[in-house]
Amino acid sequence: MMERAEDLGLSLSLSSSLTPRTHHVAMQLHAPERRFLEMPLLPAKRVCEVSADEERSSQRGGSDDEDGGCGMDGSRKKLRLSKDQSAVLEDSFREHPTLNPRQKAALAQQLGLRSRQVEVWFQNRRARTKLKQTEVDCEFLKRCCETLTEENRRLQKEVQELRALKLVSPHQYMHMSPPTTLTMCPSCERVSNNNNTNNNNNNNNNTADRRNGVEGAICHRPIAVRPQHS
DNA sequence: TGGCCGTGATCGGTTACTTCA
DNA sequence: CATGAAGTAACCGATCACGGC
Numbered sequence A: 001m002m003e004r005a006e007d008l009g010l011s012l013s014l015s016s017s018l019t020p021r022t023h024h025v026a027m028q029l030h031a032p033e034r035r036f037l038e039m040p041l042l043p044a045k046r047v048c049e050v051s052a053d054e055e056r057s058s059q060r061g062g063s064d065d066e067d068g069g070c071g072m073d074g075s076r077k078k079l080r081l082s083k084d085q086s087a088v089l090e091d092s093f094r095e096h097p098t099l100n101p102r103q104k105a106a107l108a109q110q111l112g113l114r115s116r117q118v119e120v121w122f123q124n125r126r127a128r129t130k131l132k133q134t135e136v137d138c139e140f141l142k143r144c145c146e147t148l149t150e151e152n153r154r155l156q157k158e159v160q161e162l163r164a165l166k167l168v169s170p171h172q173y174m175h176m177s178p179p180t181t182l183t184m185c186p187s188c189e190r191v192s193n194n195n196n197t198n199n200n201n202n203n204n205n206n207t208a209d210r211r212n213g214v215e216g217a218i219c220h221r222p223i224a225v226r227p228q229h230s
Numbered sequence B: 001t002g003g004c005c006g007t008g009a010t011c012g013g014t015t016a017c018t019t020c021a
Numbered sequence C: 001c002a003t004g005a006a007g008t009a010a011c012c013g014a015t016c017a018c019g020g021c
Helices: A020-028 A031-037 A052-061 A083-095 A101-111 A115-168 A170-175 A198-212 A214-218
Strands: none
Touching (some): A083 A101, A083 A115, A115 A170
């Protein structure tokens, strides 16, 4: 039998390869099983307004009870999960950020919730995890931008100084060693020595990318190396 | 007591798949 | 058999709204 997407070690993040569609495809592989689990045992509508999702839920959930948590006046009554319930859901989420119908039903039964509630909890959890991750990524990129701006400022200043030196003292300029500061990428810290070549740079790339993890993926620029004087 | 925040619930849209004419 | 429309299920982002602080 095919493995579920969540069983393949895929996790939710901005860079995750687990797209909704790929996961959906995985879920679809369980279609017969799903149809069995989702037999409408209690198709009756509730007294209060029934939304499209809720209606789907009552058709899908099967064993869901009738109490959707809304009063006779149609007002929402907010459910608060207990600490134990939250802990179980969190553990389960860490294990698989998405649930197949069987897992959802089992979890719902274990916690005494409707499967729709478990489903909503996971949807909200995924959305809010992604939001947090976006904030973290944003902060990281902001810092990167600041660092690069500062580096750029410094390098421009250095270029200015070198140009000035070239005008004032061409002989000294021609015989000075290349500035090492121009041979290191500030974001991925790839360093090349003065007699390096592009091949050396490429050899360093993989190592640097591995070392830096996500950060290594930020830098796609060629390393700025001052041309050697002939 | 009003504002803020965390969070459960809802809404509307998208996509992939199935069924049927 | 191929095909397009309709139906269904699952998911998502945005938002609402309750309840605690």
